[in-house]
Amino acid sequence: MGIPLLQKYRVARYIAGRKLRGAKRYPLVLMLEPLFQCNLACAGCGKIDHPKEILQRRMSVADALRAVDECGAPMVSIPGGEPLIHKDLAQIVAGIVARKRFVYLCTNALLLAKHIDEYRPSPYLTFSIHLDGNRARHDESVCQEGVFDKAVAAIRLARAQGFRVTVNCTLFQGEDPQEVAGFFDMAMELGVEGITVSPGYSYHYAPRQDVFLGRSASKQLFREIFKRGRGRRTSWSFNHSALFLDFLAGNQSYQCTPWSTPTYNIFGWQRPCYLLSDEGYAPTYRSLLEDTDWDKYGVGRNPRCGNCMAHCGFEGTAVDDAFAHPIKALKTAVRGPRVTGPMAPELPFLYDDQAPAVVTYAVTEVRRAGLRSDERRAGGVR
Numbered sequence: 001m002g003i004p005l006l007q008k009y010r011v012a013r014y015i016a017g018r019k020l021r022g023a024k025r026y027p028l029v030l031m032l033e034p035l036f037q038c039n040l041a042c043a044g045c046g047k048i049d050h051p052k053e054i055l056q057r058r059m060s061v062a063d064a065l066r067a068v069d070e071c072g073a074p075m076v077s078i079p080g081g082e083p084l085i086h087k088d089l090a091q092i093v094a095g096i097v098a099r100k101r102f103v104y105l106c107t108n109a110l111l112l113a114k115h116i117d118e119y120r121p122s123p124y125l126t127f128s129i130h131l132d133g134n135r136a137r138h139d140e141s142v143c144q145e146g147v148f149d150k151a152v153a154a155i156r157l158a159r160a161q162g163f164r165v166t167v168n169c170t171l172f173q174g175e176d177p178q179e180v181a182g183f184f185d186m187a188m189e190l191g192v193e194g195i196t197v198s199p200g201y202s203y204h205y206a207p208r209q210d211v212f213l214g215r216s217a218s219k220q221l222f223r224e225i226f227k228r229g230r231g232r233r234t235s236w237s238f239n240h241s242a243l244f245l246d247f248l249a250g251n252q253s254y255q256c257t258p259w260s261t262p263t264y265n266i267f268g269w270q271r272p273c274y275l276l277s278d279e280g281y282a283p284t285y286r287s288l289l290e291d292t293d294w295d296k297y298g299v300g301r302n303p304r305c306g307n308c309m310a311h312c313g314f315e316g317t318a319v320d321d322a323f324a325h326p327i328k329a330l331k332t333a334v335r336g337p338r339v340t341g342p343m344a345p346e347l348p349f350l351y352d353d354q355a356p357a358v359v360t361y362a363v364t365e366v367r368r369a370g371l372r373s374d375e376r377r378a379g380g381v382r
Contacts, residue, residue, distance in 0.1 A: 002194050002237040004164075006123055007075075007102050014074040015323060025259040025289060027073035028316045031274045033265035034059040034092060038082040040108055042142045057266045061088050065095045067264040070285045075102045077128070077261075079274075084111040090118035097124045104128045106168060108147065109154035121162035128166045128196065129155050133175075133183045141172070152190065159191050166239050168196040173217070177224035184229070184236045194239035198311045199248075214307050215299075215346070219250030223339045230336070242333035244311060244318035250343035252318070256298040256305060260316025262288060272297045274312045276304060300347040 011028075018026040037055040068076060076096050083089050084107050096103045106128045119125065132141040135148040158165045167187045171180065187195055199218040226249055229236050238245060247254050258273035268281035269288040276297070282288035298305050305313075322329035 003239060004123065004193075010100075010102075011074050015319065019323065025257075025294075027071050027262050028260040028319060029075040029077050029312070030068060030071045030073040031261055031263040031312065032059075032064060032067060032076050032078050032092075033080055033263065034064055034078065034083060034086045034089065035266065036081045037085055038080060038108075039085065039110055040082070040142045040144060040147070043140075054266075058086055058088070059092075059266050061091045061095065064092045064264075065099075067269075067285070068096055068099060068101060071262060071264070073101070073262070075104065077104045077106060079106040082108055082111065084115050090115070093119060093125060097122050100124060102126070104166070106130065108142065109151040110147065112154040113157055116157060116161065116163075119163070121164075123164070126164040126166055126193065127154075127158050128168045129158075129192075130169075131167045131183075131187070132170055132172075134179060134186070137179065137183070141170075155190050155192060165190075165192045166194050166196055167192050170198055170200045171218075171221065172200045175221055177221060177228055180225050181228035181232075184225075185232065185234055188234045188236060192237075194237040196239045196311065197248075199309050215309060218307075218309050219248065219343055222248040222337070223250065226337045227339045230339075240311065240315060241318045241322055241329070242336075243322050243329055244315045246332050246337045247314055247318055248309060249337035249339060251338050252321070253344040253347060254314050254317040254321070255300075255347060256308065256313035257316045257320065258297055258313055259289060259292075259294060260320075261312040275308065275310060298347075300349045 015026075015028075035055075035058050036050050078089075078093070083105060086092070089105075093103055093105060102124050104126045108130045109127075112127065112129075129151050130142075131148065131151055132138045138148040138151070139145050155165055155167075167190075169183070169187075184195060199221075222245075226245070243252060246252050256273075261274060262285065263270040263274040264285075268283060269285055270277060270281055271279045271288060271292050272294065282291060296302055299308065300306075
């Protein structure tokens with residue numbers, strides 16, 4: 001399973017074309033946010049402070065498709081918020097599929113059964129279902145009981161109707177590697193195409209700040225998880241490049257390439273990336289690419305980037321490295337991420353003589369018995 005050959009071929013052809021033209025910065029995935037409203041309020045969500053009038057705004061079909069054309073990325077991820085709340089989402093998706101761009105519709109799946117008949121199976125459309133672990137872990141993460149079971153039922157429904165389905169999983173503080181490995185086994189048994197996995201980014205506005213992992217803890221956690229993936233009866237398929245997984249295990253010293261995953265939402269082209277939401281907006285994609293001071297962002301360059309290892313920042317770097325070093329990429333794909341030995345050195349800090357004032361957390365147990373209802377933020381956005 002994993003990423004289908006058609007998608008690998010078309011994306012590889014796109015990247016080769018950009019490199020032949022001498023492009024140093026080009027998009028790989030467009031993050032298209034047609035709305036911010038959500039029907040959940042997750043503990044690690046960083047987009048839940050918008051006022052009601054912002055949460056009720058919707059991107060038009062014309063604006064969404066104009067952004068897809070303007071950017072030109074071969075893949076489009078539609079996060080939110082909860083995209084299925086948008087009454088015109090099926091039109092947006094149909095327009096992107098007609099352009100032969102690969103769409104990943106990210107959803108918590110609570111509304112999928114209601115809306116699934118509005119979509120048609122296609123090699124260009126994937127439902128990316130949010131699941132952060134087993135039943136107890138996921139329901140705690142989204143601060144609502146019963147969501148796990150509804151998501152699993154939606155996965156089975158979508159698979160039965162012939163849709164491509166992946167699972168997107170964010171790992172937070174207090175994860176048990178053995179439980180994560182068991183969750184990956186379960187995801188494979190559900191018949192999903194692959195798993196998208198990332199450590200949670202420490203959003204400044206998230207209602208819970210004790211849930212996020214620092215970089216060292218993230219790397220060690222992924223090593224322990226990948227160790228448990230060796231020799232299992234069911235092999236795990238990931239919706240990632242082999243070198244990104246190797247990066248998660250601490251074996252690559254990658255810098256973020258935020259331009260590889262530009263974000264367009266109801267405010268415009270967000271600078272510099274999907275995760276930093278208060279750095280301003282560009283009026284056009286060209287302005288985003290040419291007028292953004294990219295050297296201000298990244299590990300060692302900006303305190304707010306210090307703990308980030310998210311795929312929206314580093315997958316593009318890994319893919320670029322794979323093109324530059326195909327033998328290394330092939331060897332890594334064959335052997336899997338290295339899980340022993342020294343880790344690659346961290347990038348140097350360029351803005352001070354001391355370590356950044358990033359938020360780092362001691363290893364604390366997050367699975368506390370039930371979040372208080374007054375900690376849940378209605379109308380939030382994941």
